[in-house]
Amino acid sequence: MRNKLTTFLFLALLLGGALTGLFLPDKAYSASEKRKLAQAPTASWRAIRSGQFGSDLESYLADQFPARDRWVTVKTITERVMGKRESGGVYFADDGYLIDIHTAFYKKQLDTNIAAIRKLTESLAEDNIPVSVMLVPTAACVLADKLPPYAPNADQRAVIAYAKKQGLPIVDVTDALLAHKDEYLYYRTDHHWTSLGAYYAYAAWRESRGLDVAPLSDWTREVLCDNFRGTTYNKTEDPFAAYDTIEAYYKTLAHRVDYNGGYQITDSIYERSFLEGTNQYGVFLNSNQSTTVVFSKGKGKLLIIKDSYANTFAQFAIEDYAETHLIDMRFFRGSVLNYIRKNGITEVLVLYNAPNATTDADLARVGR
Numbered sequence: 389m390r391n392k393l394t395t396f397l398f399l400a401l402l403l404g405g406a407l408t409g410l411f412l413p414d415k416a417y418s419a420s421e422k423r424k425l426a427q428a429p430t431a432s433w434r435a436i437r438s439g440q441f442g443s444d445l446e447s448y449l450a451d452q453f454p455a456r457d458r459w460v461t462v463k464t465i466t467e468r469v470m471g472k473r474e475s476g477g478v479y480f481a482d483d484g485y486l487i488d489i490h491t492a493f494y495k496k497q498l499d500t501n502i503a504a505i506r507k508l509t510e511s512l513a514e515d516n517i518p519v520s521v522m523l524v525p526t527a528a529c530v531l532a533d534k535l536p537p538y539a540p541n542a543d544q545r546a547v548i549a550y551a552k553k554q555g556l557p558i559v560d561v562t563d564a565l566l567a568h569k570d571e572y573l574y575y576r577t578d579h580h581w582t583s584l585g586a587y588y589a590y591a592a593w594r595e596s597r598g599l600d601v602a603p604l605s606d607w608t609r610e611v612l613c614d615n616f617r618g619t620t621y622n623k624t625e626d627p628f629a630a631y632d633t634i635e636a637y638y639k640t641l642a643h644r645v646d647y648n649g650g651y652q653i654t655d656s657i658y659e660r661s662f663l664e665g666t667n668q669y670g671v672f673l674n675s676n677q678s679t680t681v682v683f684s685k686g687k688g689k690l691l692i693i694k695d696s697y698a699n700t701f702a703q704f705a706i707e708d709y710a711e712t713h714l715i716d717m718r719f720f721r722g723s724v725l726n727y728i729r730k731n732g733i734t735e736v737l738v739l740y741n742a743p744n745a746t747t748d749a750d751l752a753r754v755g756r
Contacts, residue, residue, distance in 0.1 A: 491540040523742040563592075587607075689733045
């Protein structure tokens with residue numbers, strides 16, 4: 389009798405939510421998850437026969453369900469009480485870490501991206517412009533000992549080794565991060581590395597080119613906020629999740645920063661208005677922009693072709709160059725090669741987290 393009552397209440401809640409959804413406008417974007425939400429699919433005979441319509445409809449209903457975030461919280465609490473160690477694509481790891489699950493990589497896209505980077509490298513070799521490639525391992529790799537026992541976990545080191553075998557000028561920072569894995573290298577509630585993790589990778593990158601590395605004590609450390617919950621948290625809405633601390637490191641706080649060819653110009657790489665919103669990681673370099681240029685007092689011009697892992701990395705590199713340029717291929721629609729030649733770039737770094745390098749189709753345009 390109790391099971392029947394529970395089932396009835398659950399179905400009643402689902403039906404009530406579905407009916408409520410009929411009278412509410414669809415949402416286009418989730419601020420908490422930082423992604424576009426599925427919209428109502430268009431029915432066609434081909435889509436119905438292939439099963440694509442059913443799949444798209446399922447995604448649409450899940451994304452547009454009323455009070456969705458609260459349902460995610462209820463689901464997470466229920467699964468944790470039941471002893472599950474994963475939910476919504478996230479492992480509940482030791483020491484309060486929520487770690488994104490990566491169980492497989494996409495070799496076809498990886499090969500396409502490798503070919504594009506190799507083409508760019510070969511083109512720039514004619515102009516004596518050196519290129520290095522950093523595929524950053526995520527927490528699932530470096531903090532693998534915190535994952536649940538026997539948790540499926542794709543081998544990111546194999547991805548990095550494969551890219552190197554295919555001829556990319558890889559700077560492998562995995563060992564440098566593993567040497568400090570007991571430190572605060574990754575956020576507990578977000579998929580990014582912390583500023584400290586980025587520093588150790590920056591040091592390894594400098595050492596790979598035979599350059600001196602300034603100790604971390606040469607930078608001023610500032611706590612930007614201590615109430616950060618990031619994208620991994622948003623997948624679970626776990627009410628028991630810890631809060632993270634976002635730290636900045638700088639030698640010089642003031643820099644002229646040009647976003648998107650003069651569209652916005654600021655005097656710091658830290659956009660502190662983000663600290664009051666839902667995307668606090670966006671404090672670094674105004675979140676993700678098509679092009680960014682940071683002016684400093686070093687020598688040469690560095691271009692970082694990047695995903696969002698580079699946003700914290702850049703705070704260390706900018707002091708070494710007169711100009712540090714950053715291009716985000718998700719938004720940049722021009723020719724990277726033309727940009728390099730037009731702006732007198734003297735060095736290039738391709739910096740992506742390893743899983744992203746196997747899935748980001750925009751990276752394939754880098755060789756054009």
